[in-house]
Amino acid sequence: MKSVAIVGGGITGLTAAYRLHRKNIPVTVYEAAPRVGGVINTERREGFLAESGPNSLLETSPKITSLIKDLGLENRRLYSNPAGNKRYVVRGRKPVPLPGSPAAFFTTPLFSIGAKLRLVAEPFIRRSPESLEESLAQFVKRRIGAEFLDYAINPFVGGVYAGDPERLSVRQAFPKLHALEQRYGSLILGQFLGARERRRRKEVSKQSAKQLSFDEGLRVLPATLESILGDRVRLGASALRIQRHSEGWKLGVREGGKEVESGHSAILFTGSTHRLADLRITTPEPLDVGMFSEIHYPPVASVALGFRRSDVEHPLDGFGMLIPEVERFHILGSLFSSTLFPNRAPDGHVLLTNFIGGTRSPDLALLDLEEMERLILEDLGVLLGVRGKPVYRHCVVYQKAIPQYEIGYSRFKDRMSELEKRAPGFFLAGNFRNGIALSDSIVAGHDAADRIEKFLGSRENPPDSATLTDIPPTTA
Ligand SMILES: Cc1cc2nc3c(=O)[nH]c(=O)nc-3n(C[C@H](O)[C@H](O)[C@H](O)COP(=O)(O)OP(=O)(O)OC[C@H]3O[C@@H](n4cnc5c(N)ncnc54)[C@H](O)[C@@H]3O)c2cc1C
Numbered sequence: 001m002k003s004v005a006i007v008g009g010g011i012t013g014l015t016a017a018y019r020l021h022r023k024n025i026p027v028t029v030y031e032a033a034p035r036v037g038g039v040i041n042t043e044r045r046e047g048f049l050a051e052s053g054p055n056s057l058l059e060t061s062p063k064i065t066s067l068i069k070d071l072g073l074e075n076r077r078l079y080s081n082p083a084g085n086k087r088y089v090v091r092g093r094k095p096v097p098l099p100g101s102p103a104a105f106f107t108t109p110l111f112s113i114g115a116k117l118r119l120v121a122e123p124f125i126r127r128s129p130e131s132l133e134e135s136l137a138q139f140v141k142r143r144i145g146a147e148f149l150d151y152a153i154n155p156f157v158g159g160v161y162a163g164d165p166e167r168l169s170v171r172q173a174f175p176k177l178h179a180l181e182q183r184y185g186s187l188i189l190g191q192f193l194g195a196r197e198r199r200r201r202k203e204v205s206k207q208s209a210k211q212l213s214f215d216e217g218l219r220v221l222p223a224t225l226e227s228i229l230g231d232r233v234r235l236g237a238s239a240l241r242i243q244r245h246s247e248g249w250k251l252g253v254r255e256g257g258k259e260v261e262s263g264h265s266a267i268l269f270t271g272s273t274h275r276l277a278d279l280r281i282t283t284p285e286p287l288d289v290g291m292f293s294e295i296h297y298p299p300v301a302s303v304a305l306g307f308r309r310s311d312v313e314h315p316l317d318g319f320g321m322l323i324p325e326v327e328r329f330h331i332l333g334s335l336f337s338s339t340l341f342p343n344r345a346p347d348g349h350v351l352l353t354n355f356i357g358g359t360r361s362p363d364l365a366l367l368d369l370e371e372m373e374r375l376i377l378e379d380l381g382v383l384l385g386v387r388g389k390p391v392y393r394h395c396v397v398y399q400k401a402i403p404q405y406e407i408g409y410s411r412f413k414d415r416m417s418e419l420e421k422r423a424p425g426f427f428l429a430g431n432f433r434n435g436i437a438l439s440d441s442i443v444a445g446h447d448a449a450d451r452i453e454k455f456l457g458s459r460e461n462p463p464d465s466a467t468l469t470d471i472p473p474t475t476a
Contacts, residue, residue, distance in 0.1 A: 010038025015445025313385025
C-alpha cells in the first residue's frame, strides 16, 4: 500500500502519523520547517527552560493519557504545581486572585456586589434561539452581565485565543458553552448536570483537567514522536500541489531546492489555513480553497524573561496573571513559569513568560525586541514589582499565531467538510478545525487517523471510474 501523506509535523500531524503507524498503515510526514512540533517551541539555555508556544497540556481526554503511556513518557511527565490552580486577574492595576470556591466568590474584590447578584440570576435568563449566531461578548453580557465580560471573559480570551470576545463566535469558539445554554438553559445548571455526562464519556472539562508538561518541556512530545517515526518524517519538505489520480493521490513537494512528486493512498492536511489556501489542488471537481486565506490569525509575541528572585516583589504563587483590556496595559498576560513546573529557572531566579499582541493590539507583537521589552518591563514593574533588568530573555514572534473562530466561521468549517466529501481521501485536521488547544490537536490527530483507516478499508469497493481518471495538472 502507498503511504498516507501527512502534511504538517505539528502535534496534530505527528499524532495522526503515529496512530496510523501503530495500525501498520505506512505514513510519510512532510514538514516545511527544519524541525517538528509546529508552534511547540521549547528552549533550554543558561539554566532556564522557556516555552514560547504552548506552556502546558490539559489532560482532557483518555486519548492523551494513552498517547503519553504508549510513548513511554509517563515517568517524564510533570503535573503542574498545585499552586498553579491560583490565577490572578488584574483589577485596579493590581493582580487579584480569581476565587477558587463559591465562598471565595462572594468575598472576592474582583467583582462588585451588583455583578455577583447578576450571576445568581443566570439560571433565570432565557436561552437564545438556536439559529442566532452571537459573539462571545453578546452571549456573556446577556447571560452574566458586562462586568464578567470585562473582568473574566475578556482576559481569559486574551490569554487563550489572544482574541477579542466581540469578534469570536460563541458557537464556534466555545461550543461547549453554547451547548450548555441550549441543552440546560443555564450555564450554572449545565456545569453541574454536564459533569455527569463527561464522567460517562471519561472526559474531563478544561477547567478541571490536570495540566502537564515534561522534564524537558513540551518539545519532548513531538521529539519522541519524531524519533519513533524515524525517516518517515521529512523535514524542510513543503507541500505545494495535490492531485487526484487513478491510483489515489500525488503530492508535489519542494524539498532541498527541488520539486518532487510522490504517490499516496490518502492525504491529511494539518498545516495552517493560509498554507492550505496556497495549495494547488487538482481533482475531478474543482475545489476552491482560496477562501481559507481569509481566516484571521493575529500575531503574538511570546517573551520569556528570567529575573533574580530578589528583583521581583510578588510571591508568584500561581499560574500567572491575565489582564483585562479595560485595565490598559500592554501585555495580555504573564505566566509564572518557574512556579508552574520545576527546573524552569536556576536557583535564586524566576521565569516569567509574557504574551503581547493578539487581536487586542497586533502592532505591539511586531515592535522591535528592545521596545517590546521596555513596555513589558513597564507593566511588570507596576503589576509584580519587578525592579531589576532581566538576566535571560527569549522571544519568539508568531506572525500568524492562532486561528480565530470569529462570527461566520461556520462557512469555513462547512467548506472543509465539503472538500472532504468531494475529494474522498483528502482529509483536514488541526487547530483551524477541531479547537485551538494543544489537547484538541492531539485528539484531532488521533481521530483523523481513525477516519483515514476507515477510508482505506472502504476503498476495497472501488469508486466509480469517472472520478478516478487521471487529471491534467492544472490548478482548480
Ligand atoms: C503563542 C502560543 C501559545 C499557546 N499556548 C497554548 C497553551 O498554553 N495550551 C494549549 O493547550 N494550547 C496553546 N496554544 C495552541 C496550541 O499550541 C496549538 O493550537 C497546537 O499546538 C496546534 O498544533 P497543530 O499541529 O494543529 O498546528 P501547528 O503547530 O501550527 O503545526 C502545523 C505544521 O504544519 C507545517 N506546515 C504548514 N503548511 C505546510 C505545508 N504546505 N507543507 C509542509 N508543512 C506545512 C507548519 O510548518 C507546522 O509545523 C498556543 C499557541 C501559540 C501560538
